[in-house]
Amino acid sequence: RKEVEQDPGPFNVPEGATVAFNCTYSNSASQSFFWYRQDCRKEPKLLMSVYSSGNEDGRFTAQLNRASQYISLLIRDSKLSDSATYLCVVNVPAGGGNKLTFGTGTQLKVEL
Amino acid sequence: DGGITQSPKYLFRKEGQNVTLSCEQNLNHDAMYWYRQDPGQGLRLIYYSQIVNDFQKGDIAEGYSVSREKKESFPLTVTSAQKNPTAFYLCASRGGRYNEQFFGPGTRLTVL
Numbered sequence: 001r002k003e004v005e006q007d008p009g010p011f012n013v014p015e016g017a018t019v020a021f022n023c024t025y026s027n028s029a030s031q032s033f034f035w036y037r038q039d040c041r042k043e044p045k046l047l048m049s050v051y052s053s054g055n056e057d058g059r060f061t062a063q064l065n066r067a068s069q070y071i072s073l074l075i076r077d078s079k080l081s082d083s084a085t086y087l088c089v090v091n092v093p094a095g096g097g098n099k100l101t102f103g104t105g106t107q108l109k110v111e112l
Numbered sequence: 113d114g115g116i117t118q119s120p121k122y123l124f125r126k127e128g129q130n131v132t133l134s135c136e137q138n139l140n141h142d143a144m145y146w147y148r149q150d151p152g153q154g155l156r157l158i159y160y161s162q163i164v165n166d167f168q169k170g171d172i173a174e175g176y177s178v179s180r181e182k183k184e185s186f187p188l189t190v191t192s193a194q195k196n197p198t199a200f201y202l203c204a205s206r207g208g209r210y211n212e213q214f215f216g217p218g219t220r221l222t223v224l
Contacts, residue, residue: 004154008152032210034210034212041220042217043202043215043216043217044155044202044215045215046208046210046212046213049210049212087154099157099160099170100157100213101154102147102154102155103154104152104153104154105154
């Protein structure tokens, strides 16, 4: 089983739609969680951290379910500019420190 | 402006040649990382450094070498021993409010 698993997509949605991405992780000792956004041929950029209680930033909502080892990202009222690949990232203990493990990403295409 | 720079943006190399990718940060971060990204795959950790003059192998260190003589700089050498060096190489440093990773713009290496 992969350490971090995501549905690769692509998700093709019309502008204004609500879309949800899911991510599961295998290491129950994982300590912190992030969603990154990566545009084509660019570097990943932090979209938001994921808090245990869930958190919202504008049109974006992140949820964490530790019992099910599951993270989600909800995008409301999607815009053309939201088209990108969304990476689920998990911080796991490793070698006395911590290591970020990246999912392969879910591709979103928002269309007119 | 604070950030991470990588150079060059595109690099072409003949088989059998070593090549060094530059990564510089002025964020005053202690920890720095090198990843490679291949199409359809997540980021894979090559090497990381938690502090100056110290570094550890990541998941795919074979065929690569690094140095960390200065806090600001973490160059990566891709040696001729690396079997499949053509990839997108990303450097990152860790810090910030959520202790997240910030990425440089990447170097796209092609071996001819």
